[in-house]
Amino acid sequence: MIYTVTVNPSIDYIVQLKELTLGQVNRMAYDTKLPGGKGINVSRILKELKQPNTAWGFIGGFTGKFVEGQLRRQNLQTDFTEISADTRINVKIKAQNETEINGQGPEVSNTEIAKFKNKFSVLHAGDVVILSGSLLPNLSSDFYFELIELIKAHQAEFVIDTTGESLLKTLKEQPLVVKPNHHELAELFGVKFDGLKDIVFYGQKLLEKGAKHVLISMAGDGGLLITPTKTYYSPAPKGKVINSVGAGDSMIAGFVGTYAATHDPLESFKYGLACGSATAFSEDLADNKKISEILPQIKIEEFKLD
Numbered sequence: 001m002i003y004t005v006t007v008n009p010s011i012d013y014i015v016q017l018k019e020l021t022l023g024q025v026n027r028m029a030y031d032t033k034l035p036g037g038k039g040i041n042v043s044r045i046l047k048e049l050k051q052p053n054t055a056w057g058f059i060g061g062f063t064g065k066f067v068e069g070q071l072r073r074q075n076l077q078t079d080f081t082e083i084s085a086d087t088r089i090n091v092k093i094k095a096q097n098e099t100e101i102n103g104q105g106p107e108v109s110n111t112e113i114a115k116f117k118n119k120f121s122v123l124h125a126g127d128v129v130i131l132s133g134s135l136l137p138n139l140s141s142d143f144y145f146e147l148i149e150l151i152k153a154h155q156a157e158f159v160i161d162t163t164g165e166s167l168l169k170t171l172k173e174q175p176l177v178v179k180p181n182h183h184e185l186a187e188l189f190g191v192k193f194d195g196l197k198d199i200v201f202y203g204q205k206l207l208e209k210g211a212k213h214v215l216i217s218m219a220g221d222g223g224l225l226i227t228p229t230k231t232y233y234s235p236a237p238k239g240k241v242i243n244s245v246g247a248g249d250s251m252i253a254g255f256v257g258t259y260a261a262t263h264d265p266l267e268s269f270k271y272g273l274a275c276g277s278a279t280a281f282s283e284d285l286a287d288n289k290k291i292s293e294i295l296p297q298i299k300i301e302e303f304k305l306d
């Protein structure tokens with residue numbers, strides 16, 4: 001079974017307007033509310049791929065009810081921990097360019113944290129837990145490490161979508177896959193990249209430090225997969241980019257969902273790329289139809305450093 005963890009879910013309030021003028025009254029051309037948060041997005045794509053999964057996380061208040069209700073309507077399996085404070089609202093403004101304003105999220109009590117951690121007792125070998133997104137303001141920065149300890153105590157695998165020091169610190173725990181984008185990878189090592197060779201060189205360092213697979217997403221420039229034996233590159237298929245929210249989450253879902261079913265890293269990479277691009281070409285996250293349409297357009301080649 002796959003479990004996703006969204007410690008800090010959200011309502012993603014998508015606002016479209018022709019042009020945003022700061023310091024003035026702006027009128028929306030269109031707006032919509034979507035259930036959001038990185039792990040929840042992963043769960044939604046896994047569902048499209050027909051991969052059974054359960055979404056875990058903290059959810060609260062009227063906003064939390066909306067998120068849970070929307071997910072139930074999509075027949076998504078959830079087992080959230082209810083908290084007394086309101087789940088946050090993240091504002092995504094689509095105007096001349098895209099601007100995101102993400103909330104900090106609510107605080108959680110020690111009792112709520114304990115209830116959440118209790119969920120991990122159902123884990124067993126063969127399960128995969130995907131940890132994605134920001135933490136809540138009063139949680140310790142080590143919270144993900146505490147969860148990784150619980151996951152490993154049950155011989156389950158984990159995937160973590162985080163950046164910076166937190167990413168480096170989790171590598172020795174051998175995540176199934178990590179997926180920085182190329183900007184995050186450059187920042188991690190304090191370098192500037194000059195071409196794919198540089199990116200692969202630094203991506204390999206994440207493998208050396210313990211990650212089992214390294215996916216590097218490069219938005220419209222495609223992606224790289226680094227495994228202990230081979231490295232692969234794929235350009236991104238061409239299409240009209242409609243949405244930049246959740247392409248990375250979709251890529252993780254495509255990779256992990258396919259890996260859980262096949263244990264084939266190359267096939268998993270193909271689905272990861274297709275799901276990422278399918279979301280970039282959709283209004284909301286991709287659906288199964290869009291993913292199937294993009295799959296045949298994915299062309300992967302082996303990448304050699306010399």
Ligand SMILES: Nc1ncnc2c1ncn2[C@@H]1O[C@H](COP(=O)(O)OP(=O)(O)OP(=O)(O)O)[C@@H](O)[C@H]1O
Pocket residue numbers: 181216217218219220221222223236237238239241244245246247248249251272273274275276277280
């Ligand atoms: N403009 C695009 N055209 C085609 N494919 C895209 C585009 N943007 C993203 N993708 C696909 O989705 C994958 C993940 O996108 P990206 O690199 O933007 O992840 P990310 O930085 O984690 O994104 P986000 O945080 O916005 O979800 C890319 O590797 C690519 O396969």
Ligand SMILES: O=P(O)(O)OC[C@@]1(O)O[C@H](CO)[C@@H](O)[C@@H]1O
Pocket residue numbers: 008010012035036037038041090100102132133134135245246247248249
């Ligand atoms: O604030 P975080 O937790 O880092 O990111 C939250 C978020 O921006 O990530 C998702 C897209 O990846 C959105 O659904 C959500 O609003």
